[in-house]
Amino acid sequence: MKFIDEYQDSRLAKGLAYKIAQRSTKTITLMEFCGGHTHDLRRHGLRQLDPETVEMRSGPGCPVCVTATADLDRAIALAQLPDVIITTFGDMMRVPGSYSSLQQSKAEGADVRIVYSTTDAIELAKANPGKSVIFIGLGFETTAPTIAASILKARQERVENFHVLSLNKLTPPVMKTLLDSGEIKLDGIVCPGHVSVIIGSHPYEFIPREYRVACAISGFEPLDILLGIDKLVEQIEKGEPKVEIAYARGVKPEGNERARQLIEDVFEIAEANWRGIGTVPASGLKVRGKYEQFDADKAFPVNPKPPREVKGCRCGDVIRGSATPLECKLFRQVCTPESPVGPCMVSGEGACAANYQYGTTHNPHSV
């Protein structure tokens, strides 16, 4: 089975990098929105292939990182309720909340389990009829359809002890908020590949139109990412920003209609609280009233103490792309993957973790 090598071909990558370097005359700033891209750029050393004219900034596309401390505290409070099993994706376990973490709660006796899919959470609920199984719904448009499907499945199979704490977030609205803030001047955005499989390319069209910022939807293999950067440099050099799909094998302009219908059926759009950014209107998903029995917010109202942010942690700035991890005083000194202070050091998609894990040889721990 060959499905990776083609997209990691060293000769093609060098050719593409050469093309980008030839094309690029202006000094530009691009943002890779998605944490997956942040990670892959460093894992493959792609930053060393880019010309010096291209500066890359990491964006807010790390679901664990953008989860607000208050929301995390809510998840931890749920874990501490009796007869509750919390199910979540791996990274979320270790993120410190204001006073504890899910991992800490687990050590103290809470039942917190890592699952690999929502289906597993439903199975767990079926196997434990005397307990309530709460799934912490994280992620962007990519994970929302499967979480929606799990609620439909729970209703169909009458799994009444299954609930979702929906912390899901939407991509285009937060892009708008970042562009509106003008905090960093962006010339182009590497748009997330997996999110775009669901939403297609149309929802980004306001970006070139209203902000004159170039957009390229990119996949996650090295050649995909380089191709995305190449498209952006081309658009910027020509002064013709638009939305281009540089990931045609995964993304269609219209996206995945069926998946979007699932989201639409189960969720309604609501404001959401983003770490480092604050409340963004119409950027989150809330379980619709007709499914409220599966809504953990309704079934288990909790009231955790007011959130507390760690002094000096710059995850918020890193998420907005206004600071690099190296500009945070805690980075590597106090905050490490072993004892993370903020979520960007925990998550596999967090910019701090990527910077920590994959320094380059020129300057082993900076990128």
Add this chain to the structure above:
Amino acid sequence: MNDSVLLAHGSGGKLSHELVERIFLPFLANAALNKLDDSAIFEASGRLAFTTDSYVVNPIFFPGGDIGRLAVCGTVNDLAMNGARPLHLSLSAIIEEGFLISELEQIVQSVKKATEEAEVSIIAGDTKVVDRGQADKLFLTTSGIGIIPPGVDISGANARAGDKVLLSGTIGDHGIAIMSQREGLRFSMTLESDCAPLNKLVSQMLQASSRVHCLRDPTRGGLATTLNELSQQSKVGIVVQETEIPVKEEVRAACELLGLDPLYVANEGKMVAIVDPADADKVLAKMKHHGYGRDAALIGEVTSQHPGKVVLKTKLGPSRIVDMLSGELLPRIC
């Protein structure tokens, strides 16, 4: 005999004796063990190596092995990684009440097979039974003793600039084989754990060269962690080529799917050897000639640059740091 292990099997009384005599002794019999004295007595002279390890793998049966094979191979390999020729092992079992006798028997058989393959004997042992829920099915502890042949000096601190880094085969097989069986994953694949005793392979390598400087088996934490340990212990840098590191297609696919890096996934039948450049080809040829080193490869070299750090030259040409594993391997979420 009962179908499952009872608390009384750990009481020290009749049932305890029955368990030892019916399950353990028939498979593991040897002169020292058969005596059933409080300690085993044996002759040995020279420099001795001694090690101990506990095994709590879940699930206890997995493709390519089980906890019994793992417990023998793990301890044999720990001895072999210092150049020792393993002689004798002890085996302690902590059994959860209700564990099936038939499964216990299967595991003891597997211990026997592995000891035969490694040519070691179990000369001391113990069993304890704990209440249901106080252990997860079966925990094993093995300790091992071995003799280091004269002239052999292998340590993680012995790597020198210019040395070559050899790897005995594909990485990540054990970790992915185990993960494929865990609750919640259940993907079906034909991949088997690489769990194997490496002592004979090591002894052939040491016969071929007296300039093998370091040996280490990249178990938990994977190749990345082992290379970091060696570079820190020896205060040297290590540079490895991503393209030279053998990874099975199934392992790569599973890692892509789960968001893991094969460099951090556990192995149980692989080793890293750091060898004087003059002897590297000779040692590599010996490795390739042996069944457990069939896919061996020269993956990099030791440098005086960046001491304590491991650098990976990626497929695309650039380099990056490879850090130790931190925390647990958790799949990413999107």
